Amino acid sequence: MILWRWARAFVLFWVDYIVGDDWTVAALIGVALLATWGLVQAGIPAWWLLPVAVVAAAAESLHRAVRRERP
Amino acid sequence: MNVSVLISTFLAATIEVIEMVAIVVAVGVTRSWRAARLGALAALVLLAVLIGVLGTALQDVPLRPLRLVVGALLLPFGSQWLRKGILSVSRDGWATGSGEERVDDDVPPGFDWKGFVLSFKGVSLEGLEVAVIVVAFGAASQAFGSAVIGAAASVVIVGAFGLASYRWVARIPRRALQLFVGSALVTFGTFWAGEGLNVDWPGGDLALVWLAAFYLAAALLLVRAVSSWRSRIPPRVETGQPAPAGAAR
Numbered sequence: 001m002i003l004w005r006w007a008r009a010f011v012l013f014w015v016d017y018i019v020g021d022d023w024t025v026a027a028l029i030g031v032a033l034l035a036t037w038g039l040v041q042a043g044i045p046a047w048w049l050l051p052v053a054v055v056a057a058a059a060e061s062l063h064r065a066v067r068r069e070r071p
Numbered sequence: 072m073n074v075s076v077l078i079s080t081f082l083a084a085t086i087e088v089i090e091m092v093a094i095v096v097a098v099g100v101t102r103s104w105r106a107a108r109l110g111a112l113a114a115l116v117l118l119a120v121l122i123g124v125l126g127t128a129l130q131d132v133p134l135r136p137l138r139l140v141v142g143a144l145l146l147p148f149g150s151q152w153l154r155k156g157i158l159s160v161s162r163d164g165w166a167t168g169s170g171e172e173r174v175d176d177d178v179p180p181g182f183d184w185k186g187f188v189l190s191f192k193g194v195s196l197e198g199l200e201v202a203v204i205v206v207a208f209g210a211a212s213q214a215f216g217s218a219v220i221g222a223a224a225s226v227v228i229v230g231a232f233g234l235a236s237y238r239w240v241a242r243i244p245r246r247a248l249q250l251f252v253g254s255a256l257v258t259f260g261t262f263w264a265g266e267g268l269n270v271d272w273p274g275g276d277l278a279l280v281w282l283a284a285f286y287l288a289a290a291l292l293l294v295r296a297v298s299s300w301r302s303r304i305p306p307r308v309e310t311g312q313p314a315p316a317g318a319a320r
Contacts, residue, residue, distance in 0.1 A: 017185055018144065020151035029146050037268050047270050050261045051282060054146065055289040058154050061294060065158060066300045 016042035022065070073214035080208045080221030087197045087204070088225045090259060092233035094193030097252045098238050102178050102186035108189025122300045129206045132199065139267025141196045143259045148189070149256025156250030157290055161297035163249050189256075192226055196263070201226075250294075254286040261286075 019026050032053030039046035099107035122129060180184070201222050209218035243251065262279050265272060272278035 013184060016146050016190065017170075018266070020147065022151075022154070023151050025154065026147040028308070029143075031151065033143055033264060033304050034272060036265070045271065046268070047265065048270050049272075050146075050265055051285055054150055054257055054261060054295070055293075056156070058150055058289075059293060059296070062155055062157060062297050063300060065154070066297055067304060 020062045025057045025061050028053060028060075032057075072220075073217040076214040076217040076219040077224075080113035080205060080218040081225050083204045084201045084222040084225040085199045085209070085229060088229040091194050091201075093255060094197075094235055094259065096233050096240060097188050097255055098186045098190045098193075100237060100276050101245075101248055101252045102189075105312040106183035106186030107190040108252070110187040110192075111194045113173060113187075114198055116192045118194055118202060121199070127206055127210055129199075129202055134200060134203065135269070137267070141192045142262065142264025142267055143215035143221045144191075144192065145256055145260030146187075146264055149253055149258075149260050149266055151253075152249055153253030153257055153286070153290060156246065156248075156253045157297060159246040160250055161294045161301070163246055165279065167296070171285070193259070198320050240253045244292055250290055251287070253288050253313050254283065257286050258283045 030048055035053075036046045036049045039049065096112050098110070106309050125132070141264075204213070205218045205222045208221075209215035240248070258279060259284055262272070265278075275279065
C-alpha cells in the first residue's frame with residue numbers, strides 16, 4: 001500500500017512537472033521534438049523549429065487563458 | 072604543469088559551468104535556495120560516484136540521449152514559467168512583486184521537489200560534460216592534473232560570479248524575474264534538446280545567446296499582445312438577465 005502511494009505520488013509529480021497548467025503546451029512541444037527529429041533524419045535544417053514551436057505554443061495557450069479570465 | 076591543457080580545459084569547462092550556475096541561481100532566487108543547493112549537492116555526489124566508478128571510461132558515456140532527456144523535460148516546465156510570467160506581467164505590471172520571497176504559486180510550503188529536480192538535472196548534465204572535458208583533455212596530453220585544475224578554477228570563478236550576481240538578480244521584481252527565468256529555462260531546454268536530436272545550431276554554443284535574445288524578445292511581444300487581447304475581449308453576458316444592447320460586440 002505504501003509502495004502504491006509512493007508510485008502514485010511519483011507519477012503525479014512528473015505529470016504535474018511536465019503538463020502543468022496547460023497540457024496542450026507539453027503536447028505541442030512533444031510534437032515539435034518529434035518533427036525536429038524527423039527533419040534531422042531527412043537531412044533538412046531543423047534548428048528553427050523548436051524555438052518557433054515553443055513561442056507558438058505559449059501564444060496559443062496565453063490566448064486561451066485570457067479568454068477564460070474575461071470579466 | 073601543462074599550461075595549454077589548463078587554459079583549454081578552463082575555457083571549455085567555463086561554457087558548461089556558466090549553464091550550471093545559471094540554472095542553480097535561477098532556481099534559488101525564484102523557488103527555493105534549499106532545494107537548489109540540495110539538488111546541486113545530490114548531482115555533485117552522483118558525479119563523484121560516476122567519476123570514481125567509470126574513470127577514463129567516462130569518455131564513452133553517451134551524452135546525446137542525456138541532453139535530449141534533460142532538454143525535453145526542461146522545455147515544458149520552462150514554458151509554463153514563461154507563460155505564467157507573461158500573464159502576471161501583462162496583468163500586474165513589471166514592478167509588481169518587489170520584496171516577495173517566492174514567485175511561483177505552486178512552490179509548496181515544505182520541500183520544493185520541483186526546484187530540487189531542476190537544479191539536479193542542470194548540475195548533473197553540465198557537471199558530466201565538464202568531467203568528460205577533463206578526461207578528454209587530460210587523456211589526450213597525459214596531463215590530468217592540469218585539466219582538473221583548469222576545470223576547478225572555472226567552477227570557483229564562475230561560482231563566485233554566480234554568488235555575486237545573486238544580490239543583483241534578487242533586486243529584480245519577482246513577476247518580471249519569473250518571465251526572465253522562464254526565458255532562460257526554455258533557452259537551455261531548447262539548446263539541450265536540439266543537441267540531443269543532433270540539430271546543427273547556427274553559431275554552435277553561441278546559439279545559447281541568440282536563443283535567449285529570441286525568447287526574451289518573443290516574451291516582451293507576448294506581454295503586449297496579451298494586454299491587447301484583454302482589452303478587446305468583451306465581458307461575459309450573464310444568463311437569465313437581459314443583455315444590454317451592444318454588450319456582445
